[in-house]
Amino acid sequence: MKRTATGIATAGLIGAALVAPAAADEIKVGLLLPYSGVYAALGTEIDAGFVLGLDTFGEDAGTSFQIVREDTEVKPPVGLAKARKLILQDRVDVMAGIVSSGVLAAVRDVVDGAEVPLIVANAGNDIATGEACSPYVVRVSFSNSQINRPMGPWMVQQGITKVYTMAPDYAAGRQMMETFAESFTAAGGEIVGADYTPFRKTQDFGPYLAQAKASGAEAVFAFYAGGEAISFVKQYDSFGLKADMGLYASGFLTSPLYVEAQGPAAEGIVTSLHYVPTLDTPVNNAFVAAFEAETGRTPSEYAVAGYDAARALVEAAKTGADGGAALAAALSRVSFEGPRGTLSIDPATNNVVQPIYVYETVAGPEGLTQKLLAELPPEQDAPNGCEMPTN
Numbered sequence: 001m002k003r004t005a006t007g008i009a010t011a012g013l014i015g016a017a018l019v020a021p022a023a024a025d026e027i028k029v030g031l032l033l034p035y036s037g038v039y040a041a042l043g044t045e046i047d048a049g050f051v052l053g054l055d056t057f058g059e060d061a062g063t064s065f066q067i068v069r070e071d072t073e074v075k076p077p078v079g080l081a082k083a084r085k086l087i088l089q090d091r092v093d094v095m096a097g098i099v100s101s102g103v104l105a106a107v108r109d110v111v112d113g114a115e116v117p118l119i120v121a122n123a124g125n126d127i128a129t130g131e132a133c134s135p136y137v138v139r140v141s142f143s144n145s146q147i148n149r150p151m152g153p154w155m156v157q158q159g160i161t162k163v164y165t166m167a168p169d170y171a172a173g174r175q176m177m178e179t180f181a182e183s184f185t186a187a188g189g190e191i192v193g194a195d196y197t198p199f200r201k202t203q204d205f206g207p208y209l210a211q212a213k214a215s216g217a218e219a220v221f222a223f224y225a226g227g228e229a230i231s232f233v234k235q236y237d238s239f240g241l242k243a244d245m246g247l248y249a250s251g252f253l254t255s256p257l258y259v260e261a262q263g264p265a266a267e268g269i270v271t272s273l274h275y276v277p278t279l280d281t282p283v284n285n286a287f288v289a290a291f292e293a294e295t296g297r298t299p300s301e302y303a304v305a306g307y308d309a310a311r312a313l314v315e316a317a318k319t320g321a322d323g324g325a326a327l328a329a330a331l332s333r334v335s336f337e338g339p340r341g342t343l344s345i346d347p348a349t350n351n352v353v354q355p356i357y358v359y360e361t362v363a364g365p366e367g368l369t370q371k372l373l374a375e376l377p378p379e380q381d382a383p384n385g386c387e388m389p390t391n
């Protein structure tokens with residue numbers, strides 16, 4: 001991979017047409033990710049997964065791919081400006097990426113209006129596959145509800161009934177905590193308090209942790225990712241809370257991407273997620289080996305989302321789909337067996353349908369690792385106001 005001063009890189013000339021139907025000679029992909037800011041590491045990881053996915057599957061696509069990268073900086077107005085630039089100036093055929101739910105909300109209308117398909121490779125904003133769904137927005141990662149909904153009843157089954165919730169104050173934090181609270185209380189649990197911490201600005205979680213401690217909760221349920229996840233987990237431990245109040249979360253909190261930076265503070269945290277690198281399946285073992293060979297590190301949920309986004313693009317290109325509408329329609333029919341298990345897109349919402357895993361972060365012989373506690377059935381979101389136009 002070569003990154004030039006203009007931010008343009010090619011993934012190599014991948015694949016000459018063999019038996020695939022006629023497709024575009026080259027597909028220009030706008031990779032819209034945070035390469036700076038609080039989610040920079042997540043963006044770089046999705047990028048690595050995406051490039052590996054094109055390298056692995058691209059040969060069958062019957063076309064070559066060119067990548068143009070843009071940095072959202074995790075800021076909605078910047079993400080919007082970069083999406084416009086990719087569409088109007090670079091004239092990309094498709095876009096992939098987006099980490100933050102806030103950035104996804106900002107770019108949704110421009111993508112829909114321009115009829116340029118967007119393969120969402122992280123941002124879980126429920127509304128993007130709910131009331132603001134679009135035929136041009138196809139998500140292969142997860143929705144914020146999907147990850148957290150199953151944790152409510154699961155925690156009640158483990159005997160936990162009083163919980164305090166904490167998350168950053170933006171769409172992802174609010175949607176994740178609201179969904180968890182709904183399913184937890186429906187199963188008989190009680191939310192005894194909640195805090196939303198200023199997003200991208202909170203460095204000291206102390207005042208919030210003190211309130212959680214005083215609340216009488218048996219456990220905290222949280223969502224944090226990237227740099228905020230590292231600080232939160234370390235401070236939770238150093239405040240001495242872990243012994244008295246178990247820490248549960250959506251699995252981004254203890255992602256393999258930064259769990260080593262959290263160190264022993266992450267041990268014993270129990271979370272739910274759509275991917276765990278310790279899944280012992282032939283497809284996942286092959287992916288883990290290939291990613292490790294390429295990058296020297298264990299793949300995280302961010303890597304797998306990039307990898308699956310590339311594979312979804314290749315599957316759609318293989319149909320010979322040419323033009324935004326045809327490519328978007330082909331993307332919404334994608335289904336395959338990937339590292340995380342069986343993945344399919346629900347054409348009613350364009351959100352992914354997939355199993356959810358509950359895992360505990362434990363010490364292993366080579367550092368921290370993920371112990372699988374439960375595989376929960378495939379989770380499919382309700383349409384939530386999505387009325388997908390029929391082509």
Ligand code: BEZ
Nearest residue numbers: 099100101123124172225
């Ligand atoms: C989000 O903003 O949707 C998000 C960001 C990081 C991890 C998970 C979700």
